[in-house]
Amino acid sequence: xxxxxxxxxxxxxTLLLISIVTFVxxxxxxxxxxxxxxxxxxxxxxxxxxxxxxxxxDPLFVQYGNWVWGILRGDFGISLRFKEPIxxxxxxxxxxxxxxxxxxxMIAIILAIPLGIISAVRQNRWQDTVSSGVAxxxxxxxxxxxxxxxxxxxxxxxxxxxxxxxxxPADDFWLAIKHSLLPAMALGFSLMAQLARMTRSAMLxxxxxxxxxxxRAKGLGExxxxxxxxxxxxxxxVVTVAGLQLGYLFGSIIVVExxxxxxxxxxxxxxxxxxxxxxxxxxxxxxxxxxxxxxxxAVDMIYTALDPRISYD
Amino acid sequence: MNALLSTKGLIGLSLVILVGLTxxxxxxxxxxxxxxxxDVTARLMxxxxxxxxxxxxxxxxxxxxxxxxxxxxxxxxxxxxxxSILLGLPLGILSGYFSGWIDHVLMRVVDTxxxxxxxxxxxxxxxxxxxxxxxxxxxxGIAFAPYxxxxxxxxxLKVCSLPYMEAIRSQGASNLxxxxxxxxxxxxxxxxxxxTISIAFAILAEAALSFLGLGTQPPTPSWGLMIQASRDYLDxxxxxALVPGIxxxxxxxxxxxLGDVLRDVLDPTIIFEK
Numbered sequence: 001x002x003x004x005x006x007x008x009x010x011x012x013x014t015l016l017l018i019s020i021v022t023f024v025x026x027x028x029x030x031x032x033x034x035x036x037x038x039x040x041x042x043x044x045x046x047x048x049x050x051x052x053x054x055x056x057x058d059p060l061f062v063q064y065g066n067w068v069w070g071i072l073r074g075d076f077g078i079s080l081r082f083k084e085p086i087x088x089x090x091x092x093x094x095x096x097x098x099x100x101x102x103x104x105x106m107i108a109i110i111l112a113i114p115l116g117i118i119s120a121v122r123q124n125r126w127q128d129t130v131s132s133g134v135a136x137x138x139x140x141x142x143x144x145x146x147x148x149x150x151x152x153x154x155x156x157x158x159x160x161x162x163x164x165x166x167x168x169p170a171d172d173f174w175l176a177i178k179h180s181l182l183p184a185m186a187l188g189f190s191l192m193a194q195l196a197r198m199t200r201s202a203m204l205x206x207x208x209x210x211x212x213x214x215x216r217a218k219g220l221g222e223x224x225x226x227x228x229x230x231x232x233x234x235x236x237x238v239v240t241v242a243g244l245q246l247g248y249l250f251g252s253i254i255v256v257e258x259x260x261x262x263x264x265x266x267x268x269x270x271x272x273x274x275x276x277x278x279x280x281x282x283x284x285x286x287x288x289x290x291x292x293x294x295x296x297x298a299v300d301m302i303y304t305a306l307d308p309r310i311s312y313d
Numbered sequence: 314m315n316a317l318l319s320t321k322g323l324i325g326l327s328l329v330i331l332v333g334l335t336x337x338x339x340x341x342x343x344x345x346x347x348x349x350x351x352d353v354t355a356r357l358m359x360x361x362x363x364x365x366x367x368x369x370x371x372x373x374x375x376x377x378x379x380x381x382x383x384x385x386x387x388x389x390x391x392x393x394x395x396x397s398i399l400l401g402l403p404l405g406i407l408s409g410y411f412s413g414w415i416d417h418v419l420m421r422v423v424d425t426x427x428x429x430x431x432x433x434x435x436x437x438x439x440x441x442x443x444x445x446x447x448x449x450x451x452x453x454g455i456a457f458a459p460y461x462x463x464x465x466x467x468x469x470l471k472v473c474s475l476p477y478m479e480a481i482r483s484q485g486a487s488n489l490x491x492x493x494x495x496x497x498x499x500x501x502x503x504x505x506x507x508x509t510i511s512i513a514f515a516i517l518a519e520a521a522l523s524f525l526g527l528g529t530q531p532p533t534p535s536w537g538l539m540i541q542a543s544r545d546y547l548d549x550x551x552x553x554a555l556v557p558g559i560x561x562x563x564x565x566x567x568x569x570x571l572g573d574v575l576r577d578v579l580d581p582t583i584i585f586e587k
Binding site for chain 2: 013137145148156251255258273276285292
């Protein structure tokens with residue numbers, strides 16, 4: 001318990017630092033929000049009035065304070081590009097991205113763990129060469145290129161899945177899944193590869209330990225030894241890597257969602273960057289970093305649940 | 314050394330040498346005019362003996378563009394990783410060696426930066442500075458630095474807890490001398506491995522940034538840009554995406570294989586089985 005209280009305090013500190021970094025980076029961005037709203041040909045008086053009402057003439061720390069105070073009340077400001085409150089805008093996008101990220105995690109885990117186990121159990125045989133090869137190719141392909149290959153193969157040639165767009169699961173659940181499947185596969189492939197590699201090396205380490213020999217000596221079936229004894233001991237480091245890879249995933253959604261025209265957080269972030277929509281840039285990168293931080297915390301909790309030997313107190 | 318001579322090591326090494334030589338030599342042998350020559354009569358031609366890798370939407374030879382793209386890509390990746398080492402190595406050493414409040418402050422900053430996915434950080438930096446080759450390098454370099462700092466710090470902590478450090482210190486060696494002569498050489502193996510992997514990641518990052526239009530700008534030949542341009546012609550000319558995509562994959566694959574093998578070679582705790 002004390003560990004998690006400490007962790008919570010650290011979390012709040014990191015959140016504060018994240019907000020400062022976000023604010024500082026976006027304030028170096030050239031461009032005046034007032035000019036962006038009114039256009040370059042507006043009268044200086046109008047500009048000055050708007051700058052004043054937006055608080056752009058206040059000292060930076062006051063602006064920062066106002067921004068943080070807004071976030072605490074759930075108010076991220078108004079997007080310059082979409083002319084809508086950012087909080088409303090992000091609500092649906094977070095849902096859309098959440099669906100893709102969860103699907104890709106599922107795809108990655110379902111494929112990676114068997115692949116890693118086969119690799120480890122059949123070390124240096126052809127099964128290992130094939131699985132390790134697939135994993136190595138997986139971490140070497142840019143996910144957007146893998147996405148393009150998927151579009152060409154699954155969408156254009158086979159015509160199984162749509163290659164672009166987003167449908168809300170509230171409107172049509174199955175269509176929504178269909179639309180998020182290809183982006184999820186593109187995202188999940190490199191994650192799968194990382195996890196398979198980690199599973200392989202963790203399993204190899206565990207399999208060579210004495211207690212596995214004991215398990216075999218007492219006559220347990222090989223499947224039992226591998227799945228119930230070896231895997232349970234090897235899974236914790238795999239979860240850690242999965243957690244670290246989440247950061248990579250949250251970065252990749254920007255590229256992949258843009259490729260698939262899938263209007264989630266990644267797509268929104270890209271639109272914000274492209275249009276220099278400063279309030280929206282601030283909001284999206286703050287939210288992505290925050291979600292990443294919380295998912296790390298979740299991973300740590302799963303870690304302790306999976307491996308009772310680890311105790312933080 | 315055995316590991317380097319394994320199949321994986323040999324393949325990795327040859328791929329890296331192949332791409333490296335291509336990147337080094339092609340600017341000398343292929344005039345830039347060839348790769349930018351627009352030929353509207355030969356738009357989107359499929360690969361054939363005449364057009365080895367096919368042509369793009371402006372009739373430019375993909376063969377030349379991919380070869381020259383290797384220099385852009387590798388140059389950006391190498392320089393970016395060099396910058397990340399230049400930033401991350403001293404920070405990591407400082408943090409690990411002196412510990413105490415320096416360590417606390419530096420690591421809080423590093424951890425905060427690590428809360429932003431590297432690609433996101435690179436994209437934002439590139440958007441802040443304005444997209445160009447120089448700024449792409451800076452963006453990737455800065456975005457990767459915290460990872461390196463973290464790894465270096467861990468290694469320094471490990472080295473500093475060893476008994477021989479105490480021995481050196483008791484002989485009255487200065488901090489600078491200890492760092493340069495005793496810490497630095499001993500943390501090099503993991504740093505070398507990380508560098509190889511970072512170059513692979515930097516190539517992927519450059520491709521992603523250019524793909525999104527926030528990296529290398531046209532008309533510079535860049536793999537990411539070529540893939541970006543191919544998006545509108547996927548149905549009629551899939552090779553415009555596949556050719557540069559395979560180029561990225563081959564390069565990164567070579568580096569990753571080499572990285573794997575180097576890790577086995579440089580980590581004495583792993584006994585290599587042939």
